[in-house]
Amino acid sequence: MGFDVRLAALMTITFALAYLVGAIPSAYLIVRFATGSDITEHGSGNVGAMNVRRSTGSWAWFVAAMFADALKGALPVAVAKSLATGSVLLFATPTSSLLLVQGMRSAVLVTMSALAGAVVGHNYSVWMALIKHQFKRTGKGLATGGGALLSYDWRYFVAVVLVGIVVIALSRYMMAGQVAAALTLPISALLLRSPDWPFALVMGLFVYAAHHRRFVGLLKGEEPRLYVDDRMGPRG
Secondary structure, eight states: OOOOHHHHHHHHHHHHHHHHHHTOOHHHHHHHHHHSSOGGGSTTOOSSHHHHHHHHOOHHHHHHHHHHHHHHHHHHHHHHHHHHHTSOOTTOOTTTTGGGSGGGHHHHHHHHHHHHHHHHHHHTOHHHHHHHTOOOOOOOOHHHHHHHHHHHOHHHHHHHHHHHHHHHHHHOOHHHHHHHHHHHHHHHHHHTTOTTHHHHHHHHHHHHHHHHHHHHHHHTTOSOTTOOSTTSSOOO
């Protein structure tokens, strides 16, 4: 199979549009609205749902931020899948149904581009770069990635959510559950014998990379249990 210029262009456009949606700083806007403060000056400094809890002290705003972050992952992937396949296939699994049809491989690649774009956008938001006049990592990609996985392949979503919750419940460390969830993605792909396991591996490692420094701190005993309050734990 030769290089398909049109497919490459479509994937690039899809990635870019999903990136712009994923980059919307939902958590930053919620904290600004709720308290008037800057979320990056609180807690871990991340623009994510858990840091909304640390910044506002409210679980209700945490839920709102979690939903908003998940939506900006789920929506681009659902739209990309729908447009690429010509029908709404929210709960179809690319790794089982779509990849069985040779003609649908391009649709899968376009859907993957949307997922990757949304997660990269959340983690490295261009909108936050314009606000803060500095381009750097802004998030960790879990909620946005989770929403994207729900639209992409619900089996992955169920696996990462269940593992993350169970590890947090058993260890009482938020960071442990977050890392476990990230690493569950490629493991799930391998267990399901899904042909998209390389993509799952790359995305899992990308999300883990955002957690690496704090995860090393956890192993050294520097991470507090249930880090949910401002000034309770490390930044990053």
